[in-house]
Amino acid sequence: MNTVNHHHVIKVIFGFIIFLFSLALAYFTADYFSVHSGADKWIINVFFIGIYLIVGMIVMNVYAISLGFLFAADVLLLDVLSSNFYRLDDLIKAVIIGVILAILYAIALSRFSQPIAVSSQAAPPPPPPPPPVLPASA
Amino acid sequence: MEILALLLIWPFLILALGLVFIVGDRANDVFFPAFSGFFWTVLIIVLIFLYFRNRKNIVQQSTGQQLESFRKLLVMFSIALLIPIFIQYLVSGFDHSLAIIILGLLASFGLIVWSLAARISWVLLYANIAGAAFALFYLYQELWRLGDLARIFAAAFGLIVAVAIAVVKLKDKLT
Numbered sequence: 491m492n493t494v495n496h497h498h499v500i501k502v503i504f505g506f507i508i509f510l511f512s513l514a515l516a517y518f519t520a521d522y523f524s525v526h527s528g529a530d531k532w533i534i535n536v537f538f539i540g541i542y543l544i545v546g547m548i549v550m551n552v553y554a555i556s557l558g559f560l561f562a563a564d565v566l567l568l569d570v571l572s573s574n575f576y577r578l579d580d581l582i583k584a585v586i587i588g589v590i591l592a593i594l595y596a597i598a599l600s601r602f603s604q605p606i607a608v609s610s611q612a613a614p615p616p617p618p619p620p621p622p623v624l625p626a627s628a
Numbered sequence: 629m630e631i632l633a634l635l636l637i638w639p640f641l642i643l644a645l646g647l648v649f650i651v652g653d654r655a656n657d658v659f660f661p662a663f664s665g666f667f668w669t670v671l672i673i674v675l676i677f678l679y680f681r682n683r684k685n686i687v688q689q690s691t692g693q694q695l696e697s698f699r700k701l702l703v704m705f706s707i708a709l710l711i712p713i714f715i716q717y718l719v720s721g722f723d724h725s726l727a728i729i730i731l732g733l734l735a736s737f738g739l740i741v742w743s744l745a746a747r748i749s750w751v752l753l754y755a756n757i758a759g760a761a762f763a764l765f766y767l768y769q770e771l772w773r774l775g776d777l778a779r780i781f782a783a784a785f786g787l788i789v790a791v792a793i794a795v796v797k798l799k800d801k802l803t
Contacts, residue, residue, distance in 0.1 A: 581721035
């Protein structure tokens, strides 16, 4: 029991370290290139998002590493979206949200599709009362 | 493939939640322009209410069950907030055209009827009803701006849908 918990804690710590280092690598690289070559930070971040997604999917059997990369890609993508979302055309925003909604519906339909139980039938009738006990005749 | 799908669910749900927060301020401006922060205040109150209502169940659940409940809550929350924002961007993208507003009305009422009739799951039931209600609130505001004829159409359409739902859903209870 302790061994299992120990392994889980180690995996979480390593996943978290991978997450932090991959974020640091992406942001430091983006800073460096934006200062020295005038490149847009978000373009470099998009490049790292692609790499992290691919690496995260390739190493999916080692889920601590995989989740570290995937969550780093998540944070980078949210950063890119938050700084650029309002510049996009409304139709493109609608398409992005529509795609996210479609995937959410797919998850909900595949993972949480337990039919709602409806108690439309009436409750069963109560059992008949026991027959009265007749007094013993003398 | 199954492992990959399971692995991608959590990062995707966090991404969807992050997107909700990115577009949330816009939603507040659109739906409750007079009171900034109202949207988030109501949501936080609802979440606290849900937590205290289910506190006993949450404590009794195992870690896996708690994660499953949290995942359901994330999906419900994200769908409920992204539906009205999606409709709002769609209407805005098509320059507030009447056809898109009517399409939005049909889609919103359709979502409510589908969740009530199909009885798929509680997650989709609550998410669809809350999301479609917010979307209808916005679409009726848009229709109101379009003039008298649009208002008549909106009232008639809402009445027809309400009567249809009542006839289908409440027939057993009334007879």
